[in-house]
Amino acid sequence: MADQKVPLLEVKNIVKRFGGLVAVNRVSMEVYPGEVVALLGDNGAGKSTLIKVVSGVYPPDEGEIYFEGKEVKINNPMDAIQLGIETIYQDLALAENLNVYSNIFLGREKLKKWLGLVSVLDHDYMHDESKKVLDRLGIEIPSLKNKIKMLSGGQRQSVAISRSIYWKAKLLIMDEPTAALGVAEQRKVLDLVRTLKDQGVGVIIISHQLYDVFQVADRMIVLRRGEKVGERITKDTNSDEIVGLMVGAELVEDSKGEEV
Amino acid sequence: MGQTLTSKREKNALVWFGQNWIFLFLLFLVILFSFVGRGFFSPKTLNNILISSSPALLLAAGEAFVIITGGIDLSVGFVRGLISVLSAIVMRDLYALGYSPAFAISVGIIVGLGVGLLPGLVNGILVAKFRVPPFIATLGMYGIANGFALRLSQGFPISFVPPQAREIGNGFIAYWFPGKGISFFAPPEGISGAEVRHIVGIIPYSILIAGVIIAVFSFILTRTQFGQHTYAIGGSIDAARRAGILVDRHLIKVYMISSFFAALAGVLSVLVFGNGAPTQFASSLELFAVAAVVIGGASLMGGKGSLTKTAVGVFILSVLEIGFLMAGVFPFYRYIAVGAVLVFAVIIDQVMPELVYE
Numbered sequence A: 001m002a003d004q005k006v007p008l009l010e011v012k013n014i015v016k017r018f019g020g021l022v023a024v025n026r027v028s029m030e031v032y033p034g035e036v037v038a039l040l041g042d043n044g045a046g047k048s049t050l051i052k053v054v055s056g057v058y059p060p061d062e063g064e065i066y067f068e069g070k071e072v073k074i075n076n077p078m079d080a081i082q083l084g085i086e087t088i089y090q091d092l093a094l095a096e097n098l099n100v101y102s103n104i105f106l107g108r109e110k111l112k113k114w115l116g117l118v119s120v121l122d123h124d125y126m127h128d129e130s131k132k133v134l135d136r137l138g139i140e141i142p143s144l145k146n147k148i149k150m151l152s153g154g155q156r157q158s159v160a161i162s163r164s165i166y167w168k169a170k171l172l173i174m175d176e177p178t179a180a181l182g183v184a185e186q187r188k189v190l191d192l193v194r195t196l197k198d199q200g201v202g203v204i205i206i207s208h209q210l211y212d213v214f215q216v217a218d219r220m221i222v223l224r225r226g227e228k229v230g231e232r233i234t235k236d237t238n239s240d241e242i243v244g245l246m247v248g249a250e251l252v253e254d255s256k257g258e259e260v
Numbered sequence B: 001m002g003q004t005l006t007s008k009r010e011k012n013a014l015v016w017f018g019q020n021w022i023f024l025f026l027l028f029l030v031i032l033f034s035f036v037g038r039g040f041f042s043p044k045t046l047n048n049i050l051i052s053s054s055p056a057l058l059l060a061a062g063e064a065f066v067i068i069t070g071g072i073d074l075s076v077g078f079v080r081g082l083i084s085v086l087s088a089i090v091m092r093d094l095y096a097l098g099y100s101p102a103f104a105i106s107v108g109i110i111v112g113l114g115v116g117l118l119p120g121l122v123n124g125i126l127v128a129k130f131r132v133p134p135f136i137a138t139l140g141m142y143g144i145a146n147g148f149a150l151r152l153s154q155g156f157p158i159s160f161v162p163p164q165a166r167e168i169g170n171g172f173i174a175y176w177f178p179g180k181g182i183s184f185f186a187p188p189e190g191i192s193g194a195e196v197r198h199i200v201g202i203i204p205y206s207i208l209i210a211g212v213i214i215a216v217f218s219f220i221l222t223r224t225q226f227g228q229h230t231y232a233i234g235g236s237i238d239a240a241r242r243a244g245i246l247v248d249r250h251l252i253k254v255y256m257i258s259s260f261f262a263a264l265a266g267v268l269s270v271l272v273f274g275n276g277a278p279t280q281f282a283s284s285l286e287l288f289a290v291a292a293v294v295i296g297g298a299s300l301m302g303g304k305g306s307l308t309k310t311a312v313g314v315f316i317l318s319v320l321e322i323g324f325l326m327a328g329v330f331p332f333y334r335y336i337a338v339g340a341v342l343v344f345a346v347i348i349d350q351v352m353p354e355l356v357y358e
């Protein structure tokens, strides 16, 4: 049924090489608004490289990218951000020495005039706006004036996600968002992903925790050695089948998924 | 409940101490030397400390910007010497050619400050575009600036600058002649030789110049987007890049600020001493600048630091120098004291808790 709509993101035949190594080999995929797509595969399968192509870290060697139906060239992180593609990397990309609201507004600070002369930071505005977005997402952080280094892993992840939401991400890409978190915090992040989905945001999530993936993903795409080896609707598959695809047990490939 | 309340109050006290100990320490040193140093607590000595601190204040303020980004600028000491020599040569030659002192001094200052941007531009490009570690890039500039300074000066101070230069460098906003009133901008007239000793200068020009410039840049650092990005780059250069901050361009500007401040220090030293001199190797100005910044709470890892506290760090170093001198203590104790304060500052920074908002 999703196929009647225009995909938010569509990539076609993406190839990315590092020297002689083909990290991503003719991979195609799409993500619809309000859909959570999981990207799965063993270590080195090419998941991170594929999403870095979409988020502008590596321009692709071959292939096309369409965003909201139009072909786009994404040459650097700013191009992606301007399209509405926000990425949460494994290492988070927050400035730990700055406080919560300063991170949400990092690089896009709200300014006001001081004595009608000079532009200075508008702390009150940034604080209040950040509070609003955190409240909307049900995130509790005692004070937004605290530096990031005082926060737990889950709170940091929440700040990173809130930043993407505040800046109106249409597509949110998350590389291993729960890897460094405790169980309760993992659940929080998954709840957040569901909230985003309800708000019509498209999500690509990379995770090693199959249990998590089955909780939130609508669709799963499995990569192996840079190639897409399977694509399944979550409710039509199970973890045995997915693990089989990941490690290359060909015998399970006859099920109903649409192979490439 | 009572337990947690007291421990919270204790923690807040520790946070406060961690943030403000250097102000107390400076006060303590001033009081200490007032008792042990003959004539330390006198307008003359205090003015001397202010005047001789001015160039050091500027060096340290520029250094602070670089250190907050997580870099270091080892070239500031010799850039100061180079610009001191260069601007003194311009002043001397224009004056000798018959131009007015005001013109000669102004052009000397402008040329010095203009050329002073170049070392920073080169350092910044090396660090930002060519990914040369700041230590190495600025160590290169350290040698180059010193070489040029020695070449230009032949190793001797440049004298014969217009005498008015010294009047600016050692002038005061106001002069107080006890019993006879105050005059502004120039010493009161008609005072005979022996009585001049009784005139008290109020606020030296040199500290005014350094103070105003540092106040402006402190405002930039704490209140503006430029300052925020400076801290962000020091906190996480990757986070800054991914947030769309133009990190390379920003770093180039920061290294230019640093060398501009070094140039200002050079120009100011011509005004204070009345000549231009290459920086002596043994003076290690860049290391004292780094020490002042670190005593002021910065970390060489980047991401934190303050210009106000850096200024206090500079005053601590100056008070130690002049105080030990006047107390008749062997000069090498000063180095030991500076080293001890530096280590103490780093330890305080490590052990005192961070401020947490509820």
Ligand SMILES: Nc1ncnc2c1ncn2[C@@H]1O[C@H](COP(=O)(O)OP(=O)(O)O)[C@@H](O)[C@H]1O
Binding pocket: A018, A021, A023, A041, A042, A043, A044, A045, A046, A047, A048, A049, A050
């Ligand atoms: N910057 C790079 N330079 C060279 N090889 C790389 C680079 N990034 C990834 N690779 C290689 O590309 C392959 C895919 O890596 P990656 O996309 O990180 O896999 P995954 O995220 O699925 O674990 C691996 O063989 C990896 O070593």
Ligand SMILES: [Mg+2]
Binding pocket: A047, A048
């Ligand atoms: Mg990866």
